[in-house]
Structures are given as C-alpha cells and as structure tokens.
Amino acid sequence: MSGRESILARLRRGARRTAAHPGxxxxxxxxxxxxxxxxxxxAAGGAHHGPLPQNKLAAKVREIAxxxxxxxxxxxxxxxxxxxxxxxWETPAPDAAGHGFEDAAITIALGQVGCAENAxxxxxxxxxxxxxxxxxxxxxxxxxxxRAIAGDFHSALAxxxxxxxxxxxxxxxxxxxxxxxxxxxxxxxxxxxxSLDVIxxxxxxxxxxx
Amino acid sequence: MLARAGLGGRLGGSxxxxxxxSFEARAVAGLPEGARLAxxxxxxxxxxxxxxAAVAAVRDWEALRERAAAxxxxxxxxxxLLLERFEEKARGAGAFLHWAQDGEAMNAIVAExxxxxxxxxxxxxxxxxTEEAGLNRYLHARGAEVVDTDLGERxxxxxxxxxxxxxxxxxxxxxxxxxxxxxxxxGTPPGMxxxxxxxxxxxxxxxxxxxxxxxxxxGANFAIAETGSIxxxxxxxxADLGMSLPELHIxxxxxxxxxxxLADLGVFLRLLARSATGQPLSAxxxxxxxxxxxxxxxxxxxxxxxxxxxxxxxxRGALACIRCGACLNTCxxxxxxxxxxxxxxxxxxxxxxxxxxxxxxxxxxxxxxxxxxxxxSGSGRAQNFAASLPLASSLCGxxxxxxxxxxxxxGQLLAWRSxxxxxxxxxxxxxxxxxxxxxxxxxxxxxxxxxxxxxxxLGWRIPGNPAAPWLQSRELPPHPGASFRESWQxxxx
Ligand code: SF4
Numbered sequence: 001m002s003g004r005e006s007i008l009a010r011l012r013r014g015a016r017r018t019a020a021h022p023g024x025x026x027x028x029x030x031x032x033x034x035x036x037x038x039x040x041x042x043a044a045g046g047a048h049h050g051p052l053p054q055n056k057l058a059a060k061v062r063e064i065a066x067x068x069x070x071x072x073x074x075x076x077x078x079x080x081x082x083x084x085x086x087x088x089w090e091t092p093a094p095d096a097a098g099h100g101f102e103d104a105a106i107t108i109a110l111g112q113v114g115c116a117e118n119a120x121x122x123x124x125x126x127x128x129x130x131x132x133x134x135x136x137x138x139x140x141x142x143x144x145x146x147r148a149i150a151g152d153f154h155s156a157l158a159x160x161x162x163x164x165x166x167x168x169x170x171x172x173x174x175x176x177x178x179x180x181x182x183x184x185x186x187x188x189x190x191x192x193x194x195s196l197d198v199i200x201x202x203x204x205x206x207x208x209x210x
Numbered sequence: 211m212l213a214r215a216g217l218g219g220r221l222g223g224s225x226x227x228x229x230x231x232s233f234e235a236r237a238v239a240g241l242p243e244g245a246r247l248a249x250x251x252x253x254x255x256x257x258x259x260x261x262x263a264a265v266a267a268v269r270d271w272e273a274l275r276e277r278a279a280a281x282x283x284x285x286x287x288x289x290x291l292l293l294e295r296f297e298e299k300a301r302g303a304g305a306f307l308h309w310a311q312d313g314e315a316m317n318a319i320v321a322e323x324x325x326x327x328x329x330x331x332x333x334x335x336x337x338x339x340t341e342e343a344g345l346n347r348y349l350h351a352r353g354a355e356v357v358d359t360d361l362g363e364r365x366x367x368x369x370x371x372x373x374x375x376x377x378x379x380x381x382x383x384x385x386x387x388x389x390x391x392x393x394x395x396x397g398t399p400p401g402m403x404x405x406x407x408x409x410x411x412x413x414x415x416x417x418x419x420x421x422x423x424x425x426x427x428x429g430a431n432f433a434i435a436e437t438g439s440i441x442x443x444x445x446x447x448x449a450d451l452g453m454s455l456p457e458l459h460i461x462x463x464x465x466x467x468x469x470x471x472l473a474d475l476g477v478f479l480r481l482l483a484r485s486a487t488g489q490p491l492s493a494x495x496x497x498x499x500x501x502x503x504x505x506x507x508x509x510x511x512x513x514x515x516x517x518x519x520x521x522x523x524x525x526r527g528a529l530a531c532i533r534c535g536a537c538l539n540t541c542x543x544x545x546x547x548x549x550x551x552x553x554x555x556x557x558x559x560x561x562x563x564x565x566x567x568x569x570x571x572x573x574x575x576x577x578x579x580x581x582x583x584x585x586x587s588g589s590g591r592a593q594n595f596a597a598s599l600p601l602a603s604s605l606c607g608x609x610x611x612x613x614x615x616x617x618x619x620x621g622q623l624l625a626w627r628s629x630x631x632x633x634x635x636x637x638x639x640x641x642x643x644x645x646x647x648x649x650x651x652x653x654x655x656x657x658x659x660x661x662x663x664x665x666x667x668l669g670w671r672i673p674g675n676p677a678a679p680w681l682q683s684r685e686l687p688p689h690p691g692a693s694f695r696e697s698w699q700x701x702x703x
C-alpha cells in the first residue's frame with residue numbers, strides 16, 4: 001500500500017463521522033469605514049491617507065515617494081499604474097522575474113478588500129503578478145477603494161473577488177514587515193518593507209478595481 | 211551559562227547527577243539563575259499580557275473559540291474526506307501532492323525534489339514539523355545548504371541550538387548574546403547589541419540568500435479543502451520571499467492542518483495572532499493556490515503519528531492545535547524551565563501532550579536514540595523522556611483556559627499520567643505508602659508531626675532522597691509549625 005493509501009486507511013479507522021460542521025460564524029457587526037481601519041492600521045505600524053478622488057492619487061503618491069525614498073526606484077503593478085496614470089513609476093514587464101527588482105525603493109499595488117477590524121488589505125495575484133515586489137521593496141504603498149473596507153474579517157473574507165484564488169496568491173497585508181525576536185523589541189522591516197502607506201480611494205474613483 | 215540546557219543551551223550527556231534523561235533532568239541542568247530567569251519569565255508572560263489585552267477587545271471571543279473547536283472536531287472526524295478533497299483541488303490548481311508516513315519519508319521526499327532539480331541553496335521559513343523531523347540535518351548531510359530565515363530561527367541556527375518557543379524561537383537569548391553570536395558568525399561590530407541594528411544585519415545577510423536560493427521550503431498554518439489553498443502566516447515576510455523568488459516551493463505540513471472551507475479561515479485567523487502576540491492579524495497572511503507562473507509547487511502531507519493519535523479518543527484533541535503558543539506563555543512550568551527542557555517538537559503544555567504520542571518518532575532529531583516506527587512502542591529512552599513530559603505540569607489549567615481552540619490540555623496531561631506505567635520501584639512504594647497514610651488519619655497526624663521535625667534535613671541532606679532533584683532548584687518553604695487540624699483546634703478552643 002502506498003503512503004497515501006495507508007495514511008487514509010488509518011484515518012478512516014479513526015474518523016468518527018459524528019461532529020457536524022457548526023456553520024458559519026455570525027459576523028460580529030463591527031464598524032466598517034475608513035476611521036476604524038485607519039486606527040487599526042496605525043496600531044499595526046502603517047500610515048493612512050485620504051480618502052482621495054482618483055485624480056488626486058498620483059500627486060499623493062509622488063508626495064509619499066518623495067518623503068519615503070527620494071530618487072528611489074518606484075514600481076507600480078499594472079492595475080495600480082492604470083489607476084494612477086503616467087508618473088515617475090515603472091511597470092514591470094509581465095514576465096519579469098522578481099530578482100530584477102532587488103533595488104526597488106517603493107512598490108505600489110491595488111488592494112481589493114480591506115478590513116477595519118485588523119487593517120488588513122487583500123492584494124490578489126491579479127493585482128500583484130510580480131509577487132516578490134511586495135516584499136523586496138523598502139516601502140510598500142497600497143491603494144484601497146473606500147467602499148471595499150469591511151468591518152470584520154469574516155465579511156472581508158466573504159468579499160473576496162470571484163476567481164481571486166485563481167492567480168496563485170492572495171495576500172492579506174497588515175502593516176509593514178516586523179519582528180520582535182530580539183528581546184521582544186519591535187523592529188519594522190524584518191525582511192520585507194520598512195513602511196506601509198495605504199491611500200483610500202473615494203467612491204467612484206477606482207475603475208481599475210474589480 | 212551558555213553550555214547549559216534549558217534557557218541557557220543544550221543538554222550535555224544523557225542526564226544530570228545520575229538521573230535518567232527526563233524533563234526534570236533537563237530542567238535542573240538548565241535552570242537559569244536570577245536575572246536570566248526573571249528576563250525569560252517576564253518576556254514570556256508579557257506575551258500572555260498582550261494576548262489578554264487583545265482578547266478583551268473582542269466581544270465574540272468565547273463564541274469564536276467554541277466555533278473553532280467545533281470546526282476542528284468536525285475536521286478531525288472527516289479528515290480523510292477533507293484531505294481527499296484538498297488533494298483534488300490542489301492538483302487541479304497545478305500543485306504536486308506527496309504523502310509522507312513519517313518524518314523520515316518527508317525528509318526523503320524533499321531531498322529527492324531538491325536533488326532532481328540540482329537545488330542546493332534552500333531558504334526555509336518557520337515550521338515546527340520540519341523541526342520535529344530534523345529536516346535541516348537530513349538535507350545538510352546530503353549536500354544542501356538550508357538557511358532558516360525567520361530571525362529567531364536564524365539566531366538559534368547560527369547558535370547551533372534548538373528553538374525554545376513556537377512563536378519566538380530565541381526568546382531565551384539576550385540582545386548581548388545575539389550581538390556576540392552575530393559578531394562571530396555575521397561579522398557585526400563588537401559590542402553591537404541594539405535589536406534594530408542586529409535585525410538589519412540579519413536582513414542584509416538573508417536578503418542575499420533569498421536572491422540566490424534555488425528552493426524555498428515553508429510550512430502551512432492551514433490547508434483549505436474547499437479551494438486546495440495553503441495559508442502561510444508570518445510577521446516578517448520571510449516565507450513570502452522564500453516562495454516568490456526561487457522557482458521551487460515545497461510546503462511541508464501535518465495532515466491535521468486541513469480545514470473544510472475558506473469561511474472557516476476567518477474564525478481561526480481572528481484567534482491565531484491575538485492568542486500568539488496580541489496582534490489582531492499577523493503582518494502577512496498568504497493564501498497560495500497552485501504554483502506561481504513559471505514555478506513549481508509541491509505540497510508534502512505528513513502523518514508522522516497523527517493518524518494513530520486520531521484513533522485515541524482522549525488524546526486526539528491535541529490535533530486541533532493551531533500552534534499559537536498561548537499555552538506556553540501562560541504555563542508557570544514553561545516560563546521557568548524554558549523550551550529546551552522539552553523534546554524536539556513543540557515545547558510547553560502542547561509539547562507535553564503531543565510528545566508521548568509522537569515523541570519516539572521525533573527522538574531521532576533530539577538527543578535520544580532513533581525512534582521506533584510507532585512512538586508508543588518506540589525506543590525505551592526516547593519513550594521515557596516523552597513520558598516524563600506530562601509530569602511537567604502543575605495541572606493549574608491555565609493552558610486550557612487560554613487555548614483558542616479549547617483543547618483540554620490539562621485534562622489530556624492528566625490522562626497521560628494515568629496511562630503511564632509506574633515510573634519505578636521507588637515511586638511505586640512511595641505512592642502506596644502515601645495511599646496507606648491517607649487512609650489512616652491518626653497515622654497521618656503522627657507522620658505530620660515527625661515530618662515537621664525532619665523538615666530541613668529531609669531535603670538534600672539524605673543521600674538518595676528521591677525528592678532531592680526537586681530541591682536542587684528551590685528552597686523548601688518554612689514549615690507552619692502545626693498541622694491544619696492543630697491550628698484549627700487552637701483557634702476554635
Ligand atoms: S494547544 Fe492551544 S494554546 Fe497551545 S499552541 Fe496549540 S492552539 Fe495554542
């Protein structure tokens with residue numbers, strides 16, 4: 001018998017088939033919107049901006065980029081670049097490997113769902129086809145439609161766009177990369193970005209979002 | 211201090227002062243002194259404090275725990291069906307599935323995957339399972355360079371020791387010790403002990419390794435049967451770099467990690483980080499479904515004793531564990547003994563519950579001899595060590611009270627104790643004598659009077675006193691001078 005078959009045979013012997021699935025947890029009805037999201041984001045070490053109409057996004061991005069990494073290399077994933085329009089950011093070629101972006105100062109990507117309970121922003125594989133960019137850059141900047149912010153995490157998961165899982169990864173990002181492994185002192189930027197900025201997009205201004 | 215076990219270092223030799231290898235022996239050998247103990251205790255308990263503050267802010271916390279326990283009970287009752295569903299969905303998404311009966315089989319599968327692709331440089335993120343199975347050592351012996359990339363794991367890897375905590379692997383090390391270690395291994399300047407500078411030094415070193423890696427190995431916190439996705443949670447983003455840069459991603463995880471549906475994930479994720487560090491969610495929660503463009507994803511489903519544990523009506527509950535570490539942080543024994551006093555798998559209460567079932571298998575990665583095919587019929591020494599772990603508990607129940615999936619940890623520890631065959635002739639005689647004494651009130655009162663006179667000398671001064679190891683690490687409290695009965699009579703006279 002193969003490893004698979006003998007494992008499954010043993011599991012069948014131990015499977016009691018008695019406990020029913022309890023059903024979905026009722027969503028706790030937490031406040032949605034940008035204010036609680038922004039508060040949770042601050043607690044997670046991130047910074048919030050907006051909400052801004054789409055035509056003001058590019059200026060805000062330039063301002064943040066100038067502060068975080070003047071003269072640094074700025075990369076915008078395709079859907080974020082489409083929202084921002086032309087600017088001092090480059091869009092990686094569809095087949096580019098992550099290794100070419102080791103010197104990225106800032107990566108800009110579009111989030112599809114936000115969650116006020118924990119400040120998580122969902123970035124799908126469709127919006128970040130070069131996944132390594134989200135982690136190689138020194139600073140990450142996410143654009144998030146205001147209407148996409150759910151109150152609690154159950155509702156946020158339920159709002160996952162159709163086929164979101166079909167693009168290899170869906171990543172919930174909650175503040176910058178961090179560690180407290182040395183004497184429990186919090187250090188931002190363990191391996192990934194040292195900072196995270198989230199710009200909320202005012203309703204009606206997110207044509208690139210699903 | 212660094213050469214000692216427990217909080218300080220590794221156990222040298224098979225035992226301490228003639229004691230067999232056991233939790234007591236390792237804890238006694240490793241008991242830290244003054245400041246080190248206070249620092250460890252405070253650091254671990256601070257995590258418990260952070261957890262409490264986070265939990266207090268969640269109105270539906272108890273309902274969440276109940277839901278999580280019920281989902282896990284359902285999942286364990288249908289594990290075979292869920293795994294088959296997961297397999298079908300993951301394959302459909304383009305992943306390769308492998309099944310490993312035990313840690314040795316998992317190691318062989320990973321080694322073969324690497325060898326077939328000529329992959330020598332491997333970056334690995336935190337995984338208790340690969341620790342449990344000794345994967346690093348196995349791959350090193352076959353010419354691969356495996357680098358642990360979680361900062362805490364990297365510290366213990368450079369220090370050639372084991373992680374001492376599930377969530378904070380180097381919690382037993384001070385900043386000064388990490389500074390000295392990095393000076394020796396990474397060439398940082400002497401005296402550098404600022405955590406931020408040390409973390410930056412590790413980042414620089416590891417960034418180069420990520421970029422040069424041929425393969426990334428991760429664990430998985432959850433596997434979702436409905437979608438065939440794995441979920442990997444980190445704060446550092448190390449697992450994400452490891453699965454985004456190299457073309458080959460291998461994820462090894464226990465078969466108990468499978469949950470039925472995506473909606474269930476919300477329940478566990480709302481519990482996990484809050485229980486672990488007090489964060490509402492860790493920095494990165496990655497749901498990975500199939501390989502990335504141009505890459506390969508291999509999922510290794512590992513049994514290593516779990517299917518046998520599932521058949522145990524009492525102990526199967528431990529398979530619900532989501533490895534949050536909360537039971538460690540609250541445990542008075544763990545906080546003082548440190549994680550190295552436990553076996554090579556998880557430390558703390560959950561480690562003490564799992565070890566008697568899985569311990570013999572894991573012994574090959576620890577200091578014991580090679581484990582047998584079945585832990586319960588495994589090698590004597592490994593089995594003895596694993597069997598000693600359920601004794602490392604005051605049974606205060608704090609672990610069960612904080613467990614986000616409501617595992618009856620102290621109940622299971624008690625069950626292991628009941629199932630344990632007597633520890634030896636001395637223990638048997640003492641227990642029988644104690645039972646005889648308890649049944650005879652007059653004799654008990656007399657024995658109490660005698661004991662109060664012999665209070666001090668009874669400790670370490672009597673050669674061969676079986677209580678001596680217990681007394682090596684603590685002072686006997688002053689005795690009350692009179693029994694409760696005597697005090698009561700005096701007060702009510
Ligand atoms: S047993 Fe419970 S508290 Fe302990 S690590 Fe597992 S889930 Fe966390």
